[in-house]
Amino acid sequence: xxxxxxxxxxxxxxxxxxxxxxxxxxxxxxxxxxxxxxxxxxxxxxxxxxxxxxxxxxxxxxxxxxxxxxxxxxxxxxxxxxxxxxxxxxxxxxxxxxxxxxxxxxxxxxxxxxxxxxxxxxxxxxxxxxxxxxxxxxxx
Ligand code: CMP
Numbered sequence: 001x002x003x004x005x006x007x008x009x010x011x012x013x014x015x016x017x018x019x020x021x022x023x024x025x026x027x028x029x030x031x032x033x034x035x036x037x038x039x040x041x042x043x044x045x046x047x048x049x050x051x052x053x054x055x056x057x058x059x060x061x062x063x064x065x066x067x068x069x070x071x072x073x074x075x076x077x078x079x080x081x082x083x084x085x086x087x088x089x090x091x092x093x094x095x096x097x098x099x100x101x102x103x104x105x106x107x108x109x110x111x112x113x114x115x116x117x118x119x120x121x122x123x124x125x126x127x128x129x130x131x132x133x134x135x136x137x138x139x140x
Contacts, residue, residue, distance in 0.1 A: 001080040001081050002080070002081065003078065003079070003080060003082075004078070004079070004080070004081060004082040004083055004122060004125070005035070005076055005077065005078050005082055005125060005126075005129060006076070006077050006082040006083045006086050006118060006119045006122075006125040006129075007074070007075075007076060007077075007117075007118070007119045007125055007128035007129045007132060008027065008032075008074070008075045008076070008077050008086060008116065008117070008118050008119075009072050009073065009074050009075070009116065009117040009118075010023050010024075010072060010073040010075075010115065010116055011066075011067065011072055011113070011114065011115055011116060011117065012066060012067065012069045012070035012071065012072060012113075013066075013108075013109055013113035013114075013115055014107060014115040014116070015039070015070055015071045015072065015073060016070050017107075019107055019115075020073050022107070023103055023107065023115065023116060024075075026089055026103050026106075027075075027077060027086070027089060027103075029089075030079075030085055030086070030088070030089040031079050031080065031085060032077040032078070032079040032082055032085060032086060032089070033077065033078045033079055034075050034076070034077060035076050035077070035078045035138055035139060035140050036074075036075060036076035036133050036137050036138040036139065037073065037074070037075045037076075038073070038074055038133075038137070039071050039072070039073045039074075040071065040072060040074065041068070041070065041071050041072070042067055042068050042072060043068065044064060044068055046068075047063075047064040047067040047068050048064055049131070050067075050128070050131060050132075051063055051064060051067070059112065062112060063112065066112055066113065074132045074133070076129055076133060076138055078140075082125075083118075083119055083120070083121060083122055083125055086118040086119075087118050087120070088102075089102060089103060090102060090103050090104055090116050090118050091103060091104035091105050091108075092104065093111060093114060094111045094114075095108035095109070095110065095111070095114055103115060103116050104116065
């Protein structure tokens with residue numbers, strides 16, 4: 001096992017319902033440590049850049065509109081195998097397929113309004129963290 005970092009985001013459906021604390025409790029309960037955190041409202045350009053990899057997907061425009069519809073909480077999580085551990089506690093992208101006890105099974109409304117994002121690989125985690133945080137904002 002390796003100490004890793006991953007990028008986590010709490011999405012507008014969750015900030016609107018005032019459940020950021022409940023979500024962070026699940027992340028911490030899974031052994032992940034929040035080592036950077038900020039609440040922001042993305043511009044359209046920021047959301048487009050973050051989700052550029054999905055540009056050709058049919059849901060891209062809706063996703064950008066949703067992710068700019070309200071505040072988000074961006075966090076760097078650190079822990080043993082943090083990328084996989086975060087994805088495990090998040091549950092499947094589609095909440096109907098998410099295992100019981102996961103964040104998405106408990107809180108997500110649907111596949112778009114699915115409460116959280118997490119990097120899908122260590123490589124993408126490094127890219128996403130660099131996109132969202134200055135090194136000086138990551139404080140352990
Ligand atoms: P996320 O982990 O943030 O990465 C891309 C997001 O696109 C995904 O979570 C979903 O919220 C959203 N999305 C909307 N529709 C779909 C879909 N049909 N398949 C995959 N992701 C989708």
